[in-house]
Amino acid sequence: MSMSATAVAHPNIAFIKYWGNKDQKLRIPMNGSISMTLEGLETRTKVAFYPEMERDQLTIQGKPIYGEGLERVSRFLERVRRWSGNSEYARVTSQSNFPMGSGIASSASAFAALSLAASTAAGLSFTERELSRLARTGSGSASRSIPGGFVEWQAGTEHENSYAFSIAGPEHWELVDLVVVISTQPKETGSTEGHKLAPTSPLQDARVSDASRRLNLCRSAILERDFEALARIVEQDSNMMHAVMMTSQPPLFYWRPATVRMIRIVKKWRKKGLPVCSTIDAGPNVHVICLQEHSKTLKKRLLDIPDVEDVYTTYPGGGAYLLCRSSSGESEG
């Protein structure tokens, strides 16, 4: 008899970013981070353990995955097997409704959904905190895609105390993240490799030691729904992460001409009084954060800008959730 489970998780956009690890293997971050979970984008992942399988299998967007992609998932499932005592191999099927590996945190939603699906299928009943820790070991930012709404990941010092929790529910503030897709080409350097380069930048230590100031400002701005304060700290934090990336050795330069065009336009709009700001993850795409009342107008204006391929409208969303669970493995998630 096989066990299966299907889970759904959303990506998240970091307002205070994660870059660099204290512990590379366990992904214990150098600094805490704050994010918003993004309803409207999702990854749905089914995990089914089968006694007769001889190795794990992985399918993403309908395509079988081998090599490093499969190994990363296998290493992750190894943890689940160790904790559950279940030694069976699994078939993992994952589907996202947005492009992967291009700076929209696909690994966050993917490992969050995988954590919930795999632990459930393995017979474990994890709390949110346990799931967040597990997700973190697959992809750091995935720890933040387990809780919903506005989320803080406390850096911690070891596996036990490094996890994310909600600081306000999705209904707390009607923010919108307009995800401006500039390029869907996969990025040249993935985040896992990128994090390893963080300590080679002469600016990383300063970025890390300043993090509690930024976390405090961002947390207060969210709790007080103070858009102008949020905008200032979100843009500064994004520039600080990209500063470290650009000055690491070798440098990581994720920005494209259209990225800078967006940064400048958003600044100009805010100067004219519109509550809007921008932030950029490890890729060229720009997340334009605004209030719901302006999101439709802004989306139209964004789509008129050259090199903008698409704009996704996303909202503060709920945490990872289970879609279905079966002990036969026959039902399709």
Next chain:
Amino acid sequence: MSMSATAVAHPNIAFIKYWGNKDQKLRIPMNGSISMTLEGLETRTKVAFYPEMERDQLTIQGKPIYGEGLERVSRFLERVRRWSGNSEYARVTSQSNFPMGSGIASSASAFAALSLAASTAAGLSFTERELSRLARTGSGSASRSIPGGFVEWQAGTEHENSYAFSIAGPEHWELVDLVVVISTQPKETGSTEGHKLAPTSPLQDARVSDASRRLNLCRSAILERDFEALARIVEQDSNMMHAVMMTSQPPLFYWRPATVRMIRIVKKWRKKGLPVCSTIDAGPNVHVICLQEHSKTLKKRLLDIPDVEDVYTTYPGGGAYLLCRSSSGESEG
């Protein structure tokens, strides 16, 4: 009887940049810097002192200048008057063969030429070191436009020990700086105001305390004519300065879409084996550093890139020099 003098100076491109002052008034910099003096671009400045004048007069590019521009030059001439004992006001006429205030260091060549012309017309015979110190009080980077070739400005701690000197003559290395003009619009925030914002960036201290490492790497790369080493440190240093600018409060964001397009293209060319790198001062324009043997081909390729308005070819040049000197004030420089 009036005294006049006409001097010529070149701008310079900083390989290790100056950003932020220990002493704002004397422009004692937070960190040392290294530059190349740029033959091909120049400012020619005539200073004539007249006993009958009631205030200083300034003409730049044929236009009379009033307000802050005139006051800055007047404050500078005040120093010269104090040192020389000459209390006459001056007529200053300045002409550059390149656009001003757009990130090509026009204030560097302008204050270097002004230092030499004003001190000479006032009857002072300054050494190169004295001129460099004087120029620094007008515009920090002007201290580096007094000597020729490859120049280091030692930060120092006070007026006496903060000056620039040549570390290698112009003939030392056949580098070319292709100045890619992206926009000739004057920048929104001038450098003088910008320097004051440097301490508000959480990254400035790290940038400053890492400066001696960068200066050592850059100086060695120049002395050993090691282009690859120069390229790495020049690009890192430029990104570090812009990192501080972007993260200061309020942030200074000088890059435009075309700036990033250039950064990326230059990186790609170097990856393919071409000795070329880029660096950006406080403006949108990009300085593309290459070897003389490739400069013609590269210039053509640069001119084909969208949004590139013009490309100036510049070489390591000599220091500031006197064009003429007269005790009647009748001869035109």
